[in-house]
Amino acid sequence: MGLGDGDANGVNGLDLGINKNRYKRMDSDFAEEDEAVMSHQDGGMRQHSTRKYVFACAIFASLNSVLLGYDVGVMSGAILFIQEDLHITEVQQEILVGILSIISILGSLAGGKTSDAVGRKWTIALAAIIFQVGGLIMCLAPSFYILMVGRLLAGIAIGFGVMIAPVYIAEISPTVARGSFTSFPEIFINLGILLGYISNYTFSGLPTHINWRVMLGVGILPSVFIAFALCVIPESPRWLVMQNRIEEARSVLLKTIDSEKEVEERLSEIQQAAGTANAEKYEEKAVWREFLNPSPGVRRMLITGCGIQVFQQITGIDALVYYSPTIFKDAGVKGNAQLLAATVGVGFTKTIFILIAIFVIDRIGRKPLLYVSTIGMTTCLLGLSITLGFLGNRTAGVGLAILFVCGNVAFFSIGLGPICWVLSSEIFPLRLRAQASGLGSVGGRVSSGLVAMTFLSLSHTITVGGTFFLFALISALAVLFVHNCVPETKGKSLEQIELLFQDENEWTKGGGEVELGDAERLVPKE
Numbered sequence: 125m126g127l128g129d130g131d132a133n134g135v136n137g138l139d140l141g142i143n144k145n146r147y148k149r150m151d152s153d154f155a156e157e158d159e160a161v162m163s164h165q166d167g168g169m170r171q172h173s174t175r176k177y178v179f180a181c182a183i184f185a186s187l188n189s190v191l192l193g194y195d196v197g198v199m200s201g202a203i204l205f206i207q208e209d210l211h212i213t214e215v216q217q218e219i220l221v222g223i224l225s226i227i228s229i230l231g232s233l234a235g236g237k238t239s240d241a242v243g244r245k246w247t248i249a250l251a252a253i254i255f256q257v258g259g260l261i262m263c264l265a266p267s268f269y270i271l272m273v274g275r276l277l278a279g280i281a282i283g284f285g286v287m288i289a290p291v292y293i294a295e296i297s298p299t300v301a302r303g304s305f306t307s308f309p310e311i312f313i314n315l316g317i318l319l320g321y322i323s324n325y326t327f328s329g330l331p332t333h334i335n336w337r338v339m340l341g342v343g344i345l346p347s348v349f350i351a352f353a354l355c356v357i358p359e360s361p362r363w364l365v366m367q368n369r370i371e372e373a374r375s376v377l378l379k380t381i382d383s384e385k386e387v388e389e390r391l392s393e394i395q396q397a398a399g400t401a402n403a404e405k406y407e408e409k410a411v412w413r414e415f416l417n418p419s420p421g422v423r424r425m426l427i428t429g430c431g432i433q434v435f436q437q438i439t440g441i442d443a444l445v446y447y448s449p450t451i452f453k454d455a456g457v458k459g460n461a462q463l464l465a466a467t468v469g470v471g472f473t474k475t476i477f478i479l480i481a482i483f484v485i486d487r488i489g490r491k492p493l494l495y496v497s498t499i500g501m502t503t504c505l506l507g508l509s510i511t512l513g514f515l516g517n518r519t520a521g522v523g524l525a526i527l528f529v530c531g532n533v534a535f536f537s538i539g540l541g542p543i544c545w546v547l548s549s550e551i552f553p554l555r556l557r558a559q560a561s562g563l564g565s566v567g568g569r570v571s572s573g574l575v576a577m578t579f580l581s582l583s584h585t586i587t588v589g590g591t592f593f594l595f596a597l598i599s600a601l602a603v604l605f606v607h608n609c610v611p612e613t614k615g616k617s618l619e620q621i622e623l624l625f626q627d628e629n630e631w632t633k634g635g636g637e638v639e640l641g642d643a644e645r646l647v648p649k650e
Contacts, residue, residue, distance in 0.1 A: 173382075174298070174379060174380055174381060174382045175298075175382075177379050177380060178296060178297055178298065178305060178380050179305070180356060180357075181293070181296055181356070181357045181358070181380075182293045182296075182297070182305040182306075182308045183308065184349075184350070184352075184353030184356055184357050185248060185288075185289050185292045185293055185308070185309075185353070185357060186289050186293070186308040186309045186311070186312040187252075187312065187346050187347070187349055187350050187353060188248060188251050188252060188255070188281075188282075188284070188285030188286075188288075188289055188346075188347070188350065189285060189286065189289055189308075189309040189310070189311075189312035189313045189316065190312045190313070190315060190316040190319070190346040191252075191255050191278075191281070191282060191285060191316065191343060191346055191347060192282045192285060192286055192313055192316060193312060193313035193314060193315060193316020193317040193318075193319070193320065194316035194317070194319050194320045194323075194342075194343045194346070195224060195278060195282065195316070195320070195343060196313075196316070196317055196320065196442065196445050196446060197316060197317035197318065197319065197320020197321045197323075197324070197445065197467075197471060198319075198320035198321075198323050198324060198339045198340060198342075198343060199220075199221055199224075199320070199446060200320070200321070200324065200445060200446050200447065200448055200449060200467060201320075201321070201323075201324025201325070201328065201339065201449065201464050201467065202324065202335075202336040202339045202340060203217055203220065203221060204449065204460060205328075205332050205335050205336040205339075206220070206271070206336050208332050209332050209333050209336065210267065210268050210271070212268050214580055214581075215581075216268060217580065218576070218577045218578070218579070218580055218581065219272075219577060220268070220271065220272065220275060221446050221576045221577070222572075222573045222574075222575075222576035222577030222578075223272065223275055223276065223279065223573070223577070224275055224278060224279040224282065224573075225279070225437075225442070225569045225570070225572035225573035225576060226279070226569065226570065226573035226577070227275075227276050227279030227280060227283070228279040228280065228282045228283030228286070228565075228569045229283060229565075229566045229569050229570060230279075230280050230283060231251070231254075231279065231280040231281060231282060231283020231284040231285075231287070232283040232284070232286065232287045232562045232563075232565035232566050232569060233283075233562050233563075233566060234280075234283075234284070234562075235247055235251075235283060235284040235287040235288050235558075235562050235565075236287065236558040236559035236560075236561065236562030236563070237558075237559070238250065238284070239287075239288050239291065239363070239558045240363075240366075240558050240559070243359050243360070243363050244288055244291060244292040244295070244359065244360040244363055244558075245292070245354065245357060245358070245359045245360070246354075247284060247288045248284075248285070248288055248289070248292065248350065248353075248354075248357075249350065249351075249354055250284060251281045251282075251284035251285040251288065252281070252285075252347040252350040252351075253281075253347075254277055254278075254280055254281035254284070255277070255278055255281035255282070255285075255344070255347050256344055256347050256348075257277055258274045258275070258276070258277030258278035258279075258280075258281060259274065259278060259340065259341065259343055259344040259347075260274070260341075260344065261273055261274030261277065262274035262275060262278065262337075262340045262341075263337045263338075263340050263341040263344075264337070283565065283569065286309065286565055286568075286569075287558075287561055287562045287565045288558075289308075289309040289545075290306050290309050290545040290546070290548065290549035290561065291360075291549050291557060291558055291561050292360055293305050293306050293308060293309070293549070294306050294546075294549040294550050294618065295360040295361065295362040295363070295557075295618075296358070296360060296361065296376065296380050297380070298380060298381050298382075299615065299616065299617045299618075304482050304483070304485055304486050306542075306545060306546040306549055306550065307478070307481060307482050307485055307542035307543070307545065307546055308482075309545050310478055310481075310537075310541045310542035310544075310545050311475075311478045311479065311481075311482060311542065313541075314471075314474040314475045314478045314537060314541070315475055316346070317445060317471050317474060317475075318468075318471035318472060318474065318475045319342075319471075320339075320343075320471070321464070321467045321468045321470070321471040322468060322471070323339050323342050324339060324464045324467070325461075325464045325465060325467075325468055327339050328460060328461065328464055358375075358376045358379065359372070359376065360376075361373040361374075361376040361377050361380075361391075361394065362394050362397075362398070362554055362557075362618075364376065365391070365394045365395055365398045366398045366554070370391070370395070373391060373394070374387065374391055377390060377391055390617070393617065394554065397553060397554040397555075397618075397622070398554050398555070411555070411556055411559045412559075414556065415556075415559075415560075415563065420626075421622075421625045421626040422553075422556070422625075424609075424625045425551050425552050425553075425556075425560070425625050426560065426563075427609055428547065428551055428609050428610055428611070428625075429547065429548045429551055429552060429560060429561070429563075429564045430563060430564045430567045431567075431605055431609055432540075432543075432544045432547050432548060432564075432605075432610065433544055433548055433564040433565065433567045433568035433571075434567045434568060434570075434571050435498075435540065435544075435598075435601075435602040435605055436540050436541065436544040436568055436571075437568050437569075437571035437572040437575060438571040438574075438575065438598055439498075439501060439505070439536075439540070439595055439598050439599045439602055440505065440575055440591075440592065440595035440598070440599075441532075441533070441536050441541070442572045442575050442576050443575050443576070443579045443591070443595070444470070444529055444532060444533060445470070445533075446576050446579070447579055447580070448466070448467045448470055448529065449463040449464065449466075449467060450580070450583075450588075451512070451525065451529065451588060452466045452467070452522075452525065452526070452529075454512055454583075454588045455511070455512060455521050455522050455525035455526075456521055456522045456525075457522055466526060469526065469530065470529055470530055470533055473530040473533050473534050473537075474533045474534070474536075474537045474541075475537075476534075477533070477534040477535075477537035477538045478537040478538070478541060478542060480538055481493070481537060481538045481539070481541075481542050481543075482542070484538075485542065485543065485546065485614075486614060486615075489612050489614040490543050490546065490547060490610070490612060490613055490614055491606065491610055491611070491612045493538060493539040493543060494539050494540060494543055494606045494610060495539075495603070495606060495607075496535070496538065496539055497535050497536060497538055497539020497540045497541075497543075498535075498539065498540060498599060498602045498603040498606055499603055500531070500532075500534075500535030500539075501532055501535045501536055501540065501599045501602075502596055502599040502600045502602075502603065503531075504528045504529075504531040504532035504535060505528075505532055505592050505593075505595045505596035505599055506592075506593070506596040507524070507528045507531075508525060508528035508529060508532065508589075508592045509589045509590070509591075509592040509593035509595075509596055510589070511524040511525050511528060511589075512525060512587070512588050512589035512592065513587065513589030513590070513593075514589075540602070544568070546613075547610065547613065548560075548561055548564040548565075549561055550613055550618055550621055551613065551621055551622075551625065552622075553622045554618070579591065582594075611624055611625070
C-alpha cells in the first residue's frame with residue numbers, strides 16, 4: 125500500500141516534472157515565435173519606410189527633368205505663335221528649337237565637375253536657379269535675340285539637370301529597385317512634355333503676343349518646388365564617402381537600406397571603390413586622362429554609356445516631339461487647334477508607357493526591354509515613312525500617321541527612353557561616374573540638337589517621309605548595338621556592375637554568365 129502510494133506519487137511527480145518542462149519549452153517556443161514575428165514585422169516596416177524615403181528623394185531629384193520635358197513639349201506649339209509674333213525665319217525656328225540641346229552640353233560637362241566639387245544635391249539646386257533666370261528672360265523677350273539669351277541659360281540649366289538627376293538617384297537607391305527609381309527622370313521628362321502639350325492647347329486662344337509668353341512662363345513653376353526639395357533630400361552617400369565623411373554616409377544609407385548588415389557591407393564596398401579617388405584626390409585632369417587613354421573595361425563602359433545616349437536621340441524622338449504639329453499637318457490634319465490636340469494624345473501615350481516601364485524594368489531587365497523598344501521603334505518609323513510618303517492628305521493617312529507616331533513614342537518610352545538614363549548612371553565606377561555621365565549626356569544632347577536643327581531642312585530636301593525612313597535605318601542599327609554592346613545589369617550593385625565590364629566575354633554575352641560563373645561576388649545578397 126505504502127509502496128504503491130510511493131510509486132504512484134513518484135510517477136505522478138515525474139509526469140508533473142515532464143509536463144512542467146514541456147510547458148516551459150512550449151512557452152519558450154512561443155516566445156521565440158513571437159520574437160521572430162515581431163522582428164519580421166519591424167523589418168517589413170523598416171523596408172517600407174526606406175522604400176518610401178528613396179521614392180520621395182527620387183521624385184524631388186527628378187523635378188529638373190520636368191523642365192526639360194516641358195520645354196520640349198511647349199516649344200512644339202509655342203514656335204507657331206513665336207513665328208507669327210516675332211516674324212522669325214524657318215532657319216531661326218530651327219536654331220531656336222535646337223540650340224537648347226546643343227548649349228546644354230556646357231551644362232552637362234560642367235555638371236560633372238560641379239557635382240564632384242559641391243555635391244550632387246547642390247548641383248540640382250544650381251540647375252533650378254539658372255533655369256528660373258533663363259525662363260524669366262524668355263517670357264519677357266521683346267525680340268528673337270533676347271529670346272535666344274534666355275534659351276541659352278535654360279539650356280545650360282537643363283544640361284546640369286539631365287546629367288545629375290540619374291547619378292544622384294542611382295547612388296541613393298537600393299540595388300533591388302535601382303532601375304525603377306533611376307528611370308524617374310525619364311518619367312518626369314515625359315510628364316513635362318505632356319504638360320507642355322496641354323499648356324499649348326490651353327493658352328493657344330490668348331492673343332498671339334501673349335500666349336507663347338504664358339506658355340514659356342509656366343515652365344518656371346517646377347523649379348520653385350526644388351527649394352522645398354532641398355530641405356528633404358540628403359546628399360549622396362557615395363559623394364560623402366569621397367569627401368571622407370563616413371558617418372554622414374552611413375546615416376544616409378541607414379535611411380535608404382532596410383538591413384543594417386547590408387548598410388555596413390555597402391559602405392565597405394563604396395569605401396573600397398572610392399579608395400583610388402580618395403588616395404589620389406582624383407582631380408579632373410586624372411579623370412580626363414583616363415578617358416583619353418582608357419583601360420579595356422573603361423572603354424567598354426564608354427561605348428555602352430555614350431552609345432546608348434546617342435541612339436536615344438539620333439533615332440528621331442525629338443523630331444516627333446518638337447515637330448509633331450508639322451508632321452500631323454503633312455499627314456493632313458488641318459488647323460492649329462486640331463494639330464495641338466493631336467499632340468496632347470502623343471503626350472498621354474508617352475506618359476502612360478513610361479509609367480508601365482517603371483514597374484517592369486527591375487522585373488524583366490534592361491536588355492529585353494531594349495530589344496522590344498528598338499525593334500518596335502524601327503517598325504513604327506518605317507510605317508510612318510511609308511504613310512507620309514504614299515498616303516499623305518488622305519483620311520487613312522491621318523489615322524495611320526497618328527497611330528505610328530503614338531506607337532513609336534510608346535516603344536521609346538517603355539525601353540530606350542528610361543533605360544538610357546539607368547544604364548548611363550550605373551555602369552561607371554565611382555571615381556568616373558559624374559564626369560562620365562556628363563560626357564554621355566553630351567553625346568545625347570549633340571544628337572538631339574542635330575535632329576532638332578536639321579529636321580525642317582532635311583524634310584524639304586528628302587521629304588518628311590524620307591526623313592523618317594532615315595530614322596528607321598538608324599533605329600535598326602540601335603537593335604544591333606543593344607545586342608552587341610549592352611550587358612544586363614538588373615539586380616547588381618553599382619560595384620558589381622563595374623566588375624562586369626572587366627571581362628570582354630561577359631560584356632558581349634550580356635552579363636548573364638557573370639552571375640553563374642561568379643555567384644558569390646556578383647549575385648546580389650538577399
